Amino acid sequence: MNRILTRFVSGSLRIEIRGEYAEKFLNLSLTQGISLSNIVRYDERRISADIILADIYRLRPIARASHCRFIIKRRQGLPFILARYRRRKLLLIGAVVFCIALYLASSLVLSLTVTSPYSLSQTEKARIVALAREAGVVEGKLQFTMDLEAAQEHISEELPQLSFVEVTIIGNNVLINVVKRVDVSEDDQIVACGDIVATKDGVIEQILVRKGTECVKAGDTVTAGTVLVRGYNQGGLVAASAIVSARVWYSGYGECALDKTEVKNTGKQYMTVELSWQTQIKALVWGDNTPQYQYYYQHQKSVPLVIWRNIRLPVELVITYYHEQQQDIFSYTPEQAWQQAAEAAEKNAKIALADDARIVASNLKEIEAGDRIKRARFTIETIEDIGDFSEADQQTQQQYLSLLNKENNSID
Amino acid sequence: MKNNVRKSIAGALQLPSEVVLDQVRIILTGQNSMLAENHKGIIEYGRSKIVFRINSGFVEVLGEGLTISSLQSEELSISGEIIAVCFVGEDGR
Structure with missing residues (x-):
């Protein structure tokens, strides 16, 4: 398996050796440290064998010394595949674009669903969905650009009658799971x-x-x-x-x-991702640090990079969300x-x-x-x-x- | 004489003789595959007969549809239908 993998990565050639002294050709190759495989004799004057791509140039003096000729019959392995795609750039670009498009399509939010262990009226569900939209959780947006925690907080703040709010993504669906506060009746109290x-x-x-x-x-x-x-x-x-x-x-x-100024959220947002080293040194890896909105508020989330269990890298990802706000001036x-x-x-x-x-x-x-x-x-x-x-x-x-x-x- | 001394040392120290005496080591798997270590090069290669040199002469492999699946400086792997493996001395016996 290892040998097959090595041959694939370094590339191999199927050569045909023609001449009366093919055995001499094989022995000289051995003395030069060139390994051959799948050696098959076709007739008295023809033998074919597989060799590693890098050894092909070393075969010329051997062929001359053994009075043989060799021709390349087939090329196989990664270098040839890469060379093929290097020539067909558009195909490669197409494949990359396809993968990106597939990833983006699977990251799109297509629907918002409100669930609860207790029954909710249509009005309550519509209100929760509207609040989620206000916080930037909107259909047609990419999942990783949305701040689910902010949406969770926003819904909790606006609807204090909810004791639990959880916003999660399952596939292309945003699931808002809520639990209403239920007061214990006087009869149930001790x-x-x-x-x-x-x-x-x-x-x-x-x-x-x-x-x-x-x-x-x-x-x-x-x-x-x-x-x-x-x-x-x-x-x-x-x-x-x-x-x-x-x-x-x-x-x-x-x-x-x-003259009164009112500030309200528009629902638009963008994010930046920074690599932070010991909370001091930061390197921007995604997005633009310069504010894109005239009025906005921002909040940050740190994601530690965990290798395994409690083994963490000293580097963490700092994601900053910028939420656009608009100021309405009323006279x-x-x-x-x-x-x-x-x-x-x-x-x-x-x-x-x-x-x-x-x-x-x-x-x-x-x-x-x-x-x-x-x-x-x-x-x-x-x-x-x-x-x-x-x-x-x-x-x-x-x-x-x-x-x-x-x-x-x-x-x- | 030299070989006898080596053989006794290998026997006494329980060392593998193919290493100490530079002898060929042949592993046959059924009738279809053969691995020879410590060979000294190919003498003859045909579909029904492969001859390779070893330290103390030659080895003739007779069969049908024989191919050398791998040929390296120390190792030779033959596949096909193997009928006989013969050791031939330097004098042809």
Whole structure:
């Protein structure tokens, strides 16, 4: 096998030796260290044999000395193949182009698929796909130019209701695997001794105790964390349960300049690959370091070159992604700016608003800030349930037990 | 005389005699292939007869459709249908 490989790499020739003293030719070749193979005699005057390409020039004096002639019948091996392709450059270029085209075609992203172990609505799927596209994961793009981690982060940031997002590539398909956050229902929770505490600052409107001992009454002002209902009653320690309605105020601030600049991602990106030696010396191996976009942000990813298991080269690949951004400049009239500021203030005020909150009053107020900017404060007054269950620690439980004992003793 | 001394040394030291005495070593694989080491050159080559020189004379290989599949300075490989291998002395016996 080794010999066949050597012959192929160095190239071999099939020669025909003609003459009466072919044996002499063979012996002289041997003395010169030329090895021959596949020696076949055709007739009295003709023998053919294979020799290594490099030995062909050494055969001339041997042929002269043995009164023989030799002619080349066949050429085989790598040097001849290369020579053939050197002459047919277009074929070689075509083969290379074909391989590159095949590689690029197999690297193209043809579809985006959203999967989840739980059912997702079409709207949710469309939203996730749209977010992936915003982050540069687009059909028709090459896989290695896309930053999947950035897309993953972008989707996670924009959809906080997802607890897990994974963007992977399988073949030509980008697979976005997501898991929605599922809240454990109250029925599934383990009930232990605990209090009802205020989750927000407010003024108590009404308190309705199911279990436990109330500590506040209507009209009291409470702050977040105040115990509203204690987790004990005459029967002993309990998990307090109550509906505590309170007036709660929310405030939101918004502003809008008459000349406003907004920055947003266009979805276009490019990358550069650098070889880094001990994080200091860097050599560019792919792409262009000079920024191609007017507005952009960049982030880097390091890929250590692992030879085997934990054996790493001191060199690592540093991939830098440049994401294009565009700046939109808006000019507003004072009325439009005020409208924008008011909307922003209302939106900000409603961020912390509970779903079950009933709005009883709201107020929009302008804050004086000069000619070029409008500022607004939006206040909302709601009535909502501010009580939340909080498990009591061992110390609190001991306190409640001692309180219970005292109360029982005083009754006796 | 010289060969006898070499032979006794090779025997005593259990050295391979083909190395010490420069003798030919022939390996026959069935009837179709033969490998000869320590040959001294081709004397005659035909489809039915190949004669090569060895240290102590000649070796005649008789057969049909004989070809030399490899010929190197130390090694000679013959393939084809081998019928007989004869050792012929310098005097032709």
